[in-house]
Amino acid sequence: MSSKLTRNQTLVLNILKNEQGPLSAYAILDRLREEGFRAPLQVYRALERLVQLKCIHRLESVNAFMVCSYPENCQHExxxxxxCDSCGKVNEIQDQAIVHGIKQMTQVIGFQAQKSTVEVRGICKKCAIK
Known part of the structure; x- marks a missing residue:
């Protein structure tokens, strides 16, 4: 995969791989200023391509990006x-029952789903104990 990536894409991907959670484009830009990044557009172009290559996910509700937890067999669509609304921890879930349910619901109404991202907000187990 990395042989297909540009220098900027590789740098952005490495930043996300080294994080414990999602990062905004501006947080990524701040971390890459020492590498010569000056404009948000440099980061956004790299992020867009990394999403297309299915290396990362965009979390719509928090406007941030994270590396894919299942790079070999992720169903990005x-x-x-x-x-977690308390600590910000994000978990990616691979569950065929959820995938099947979404496909079934959309087929019933004749809708051809191309992409669906479900983001469940709440409190993680660790924060609930506090």
Missing amino acids: LTTFTI
Whole structure:
């Protein structure tokens, strides 16, 4: 995969791989200023391509990006995440029952789903104990 990536894409991907959670484009830009990044457009172009290559996910509700937890067999078109409102921890869930349910619901109404991202917001187990 990395042989297909440009220098900027590789740098952005490495930043996301080294993080414990999602990052905004501006947070990525701040971390890459020492590498010569000056404009948000440099980051956005790299992020867009990394999403297309299915290396990363965009979390719509928090406007941030994270590396794919299942790079070898991720179904990027139907992805589910849990997001803790207390600590910000994000988990990517691979569950065929969820995928099947979404496909079945859309087929019933004759809708051809091309992409679906489910983001479940709440409190993680660790924060609930506090």
